[in-house]
Structures are given as C-alpha cells and as structure tokens.
Amino acid sequence: MESSNLTLNNIGQHLLKREETISIAESVTSGSLQMAFSQIPQAEQFYKGGLTAYNLEQKVNLLNIDQDEAISANCVSRNISEQMAINVAKLFNTEWGIATTGFATPVEESNGEIYAYYCISYKGTIIRSDKIELHPMTKAVDAQNYFMEYVIGCLRCEVKRDHLEVIT
Secondary structure, eight states, rough: OHHHHHHHHHHHHHHHHOOOOOOEEETTTTTHHHHHHHSSGGGGGGGEEEEEOSHHHHHHHHHHHOHHHHHHHHHHHHHHHHHHHHHHHHHHSSSSSEEEEEEESSOGTTTTOOEEEEEEEEEEEEEEEEEEEEEETSSHHHHHHHHHHHHHHHHHHHOOGGOOOOOO
C-alpha cells in the first residue's frame, strides 16, 4: 500500500502543479478510488468529489448513461465506462474524469468471469479506456483493490504526459 500512497501523492502533485481538478464515478470499485483520493495531501485543492452508482437506475439518472445501452450491456461495457468518465467530469466541472464498471465476482451476467472496464477522460476526451481481467477465483475485495490500483497506475502515467497540455 505504501507504493500506492506514493503514486497517489505523485498524482496529487501533478494536478496541483497543473492547476487541474478530478472527479470519479465508480461502480465495481465501490468507492475505493474516492477513498484513496480523499487521503492525498491537499486533496481539497484538486479532488472535487465522486459518486458510486452501483445499478442501472443510478447510472442513468446521475451520470446520464444511455438507458437502452445500459440495459443491453447490463451497465458493464467499455462505452458505459467512457460515458461515466465524461459525464462525471461534466457533473463536477473537472478537467479529469475517472470511471470504473464491471464484476468483482463471477456471476451469470459476467459469464462467470471477473473483469472491469475503466476510463480516464481529460477535458472531454477519452485518453485511456480498457478492460482488466482477473482469474475467476479472485476474491471480490482483492479484485476491487486490484482494479483500483491498476487505474491509479494508469492515471499516474497520464497526468505526467506533457502532450495533454495542448488539448483544449
């Protein structure tokens, strides 16, 4: 967890230096990213907040996810995570948006698999979007922690990139 704290602190320093803000929409990680961001020193200066939308109704109502697509995908797809990231940034008026959705336990809807889709958006543009797959025997809490750590690592890479400064 110590390396995760260093990574989070690094993200915080970059956001402060860039004078940019971030918000988070979570489903499969169920608030763990929000908790992690709240622990970064000076978080109140760049972390505007987030929400956990765990079901279709809340994703549609709070994050403006397309209802028909949400129904057909059971709220879990790359495109759903992208809509979540873009719309949480709009909702909180931030440059950066992060979103996660997926399955932390092997259920019928996931065909017995454990996976998550995540997305990182910057100024209304998707800059990173992918799927993370884990072994179906992974414990739910371990899956959620892995998804969180993975997304934090990806975000650290993205906030360090200079080319993002030219996106308007």
